[in-house]
Amino acid sequence: MTNRPQRVLALAQLTNSIGDGAYYVTSALYFTRVVGLAPARVGLGLTVGWAVGSLVGVPLGRLADRRGARGTAVLLALATGLAVASFLVVRGFVPFVLAACAYASAQSGLAAARQALLAGLVPAGERTGLLARLQSTLNAGLAVGAGIGGLALHAGTRAAYLAVFALDTVTFLLCAGLLLRLPSVVPGAPRKRDGGGKPGVLRDRPYVVVTLLNTVLLLRMPLLSLGLPLWIAERTAAPDWLVSALFVLNTGAVMAFQVRMARGVTGLASAAWAVRRSGWVMLAACAVFALTAGASPWVAAVLLVTGAALQVVAEMGQSAGSWQLSFDLAPADRIGEYQGFFGTGVTVARTLGPLVLTSLLVEWGTPGWLLLGGATLAASYAMGPATRRAAGRASEEITRPVLVG
Structure with a gap:
């Protein structure tokens, strides 16, 4: 196998990490100053969102195993972009919590699906080295994104904050397009569960x-x-x-x-x-x-x-x-x-x-x-x-x- 899948994975990582970097440095002030939520409510909403995200990560990962890692990753990248876009229009606590749950769930599932995709495309002996390169790429993208977010913070306008969230939305759409260029991975055979209803x-x-x-x-x-x-x-x-x-x-x-x-x-x-x-x-x-x-x-x-x-x-x-x-x-x-x-x-x-x-x-x-x-x-x-x-x-x-x- 050539290194093309690894390069595509790295480019996809770089793309959405730029948007994430801008999101991370501006989100708190966006939610308080633009959405109009109290800081305590922002913290509560994000905590609820990530708690839900942690619960759905396993079933979404299982979906990637059974239905195909590439297709699942593409759909979840699109879902993450749509969840970020929803932050542009929410103006109340309940819609904010729902958007946060959708965002965290899509992010958690996307992480699992991308790992399954990587495992299907990269030999076992090369995975840790590739993950190290992806981590370096992630940090580079976050640094660039943080710089963009810093410009928005300096401007301090509603339009600047909205532009950052729009940028993050676009980066996840681009990430989905890049993942679509990767070869498909054959889904694993579904396994029957033994007694009980817990995931394996x-x-x-x-x-x-x-x-x-x-x-x-x-x-x-x-x-x-x-x-x-x-x-x-x-x-x-x-x-x-x-x-x-x-x-x-x-x-x-x-x-x-x-x-x-x-x-x-x-x-x-x-x-x-x-x-x-x-x-x-x-x-x-x-x-x-x-x-x-x-x-x-x-x-x-x-x-x-x-x-x-x-x-x-x-x-x-x-x-x-x-x-x-x-x-x-x-x-x-x-x-x-x-x-x-x-x-x-x-x-x-x-x-x-x-x-x-x-x-x-x-x-x-x-x-x-x-x-x-x-x-x-x-x-x-x-x-x-x-x-x-x-x-x-x-x-x-x-x-x-x-x-x-």
């Missing part, structure tokens, strides 16, 4: 445990957008502008080094080792962040940059390891269903992460940093035995062999 992935307890452990590791996701800004403002003497510098450092590092960090992850053993190593690095990052409390402004700034550098190293290692685990531990004909479930970890982290981080860091201070680092290390070490158990279960149920690297 929920009966795969070892895979559920791996997903739960990965969710714990993902609780650091709101760190740059929420945890560190509040920590810097409330607990350190460092300048506030350092928040943007740390964001740039993280984004640039992922763009430059994520592919290199993923090269050594080629199987289950190397993936579990990468996750375990990332736990130690994250613990070190948390310890460095904890030292910034009470330090002089420039000492705190140096420590914050050091901690952010360690944090992004941990993030890249954990990402590469989890990608490999999520694919290799899933049945070959149920990738979409399993990826839909594995992806709920991101949704849960986005929902619970802000509450966990503000409680640990802002309220508890230094002990909170150490507890966060300790929990991350414990989850990363537990991933090893959980992976071995899941691999043993998979070898009994999956017709393809699972290689432990």
Whole structure:
């Protein structure tokens, strides 16, 4: 197979990530200033939306397995674009919640369908490397989109906000067109369920445990957008502008080094080792962040940059390891269903992460940093035995062999 499908996947990723970057930096102010909602209602509506999205990710992933990953991904990309377009016309809380549910559901399903499409088009040994390149592409697109969103924020007009949401809509339509250019993937044969009505992935307890452990590791996701800004403002003497510098450092590092960090992850053993190593690095990052409390402004700034550098190293290692685990531990004909479930970890982290981080860091201070680092290390070490158990279960149920690297 040529690299054309990989290039198309990367271009599709770049296209809609530009729209997402613009959406992320403007959405909060759009919903409050243009739609006219109170901030608390915006938060509640988005929480409800992502909660619904996490529930429908699995059935939409199963749909991709049974009806074809490409067609499902195209339809869900179109649905995401339409959901974003609906934000242009909503002017009340109930319509906003409905639009948020549609948006989060389509996004969750699209993520699962794209993973199933990738699995069908790319050999197993190349998937983690491609996901690393896609992650770098994602960060590049988000950076470009954030710049566009920044222009809209600077203008501050209703028309500027509407233009950003229209741009995001168009990028998802373009993404759908690009995905349509990919070869079709033959759907997997439907499997009968044994007793009970639960989806098959929920009966795969070892895979559920791996997903739960990965969710714990993902609780650091709101760190740059929420945890560190509040920590810097409330607990350190460092300048506030350092928040943007740390964001740039993280984004640039992922763009430059994520592919290199993923090269050594080629199987289950190397993936579990990468996750375990990332736990130690994250613990070190948390310890460095904890030292910034009470330090002089420039000492705190140096420590914050050091901690952010360690944090992004941990993030890249954990990402590469989890990608490999999520694919290799899933049945070959149920990738979409399993990826839909594995992806709920991101949704849960986005929902619970802000509450966990503000409680640990802002309220508890230094002990909170150490507890966060300790929990991350414990989850990363537990991933090893959980992976071995899941691999043993998979070898009994999956017709393809699972290689432990």
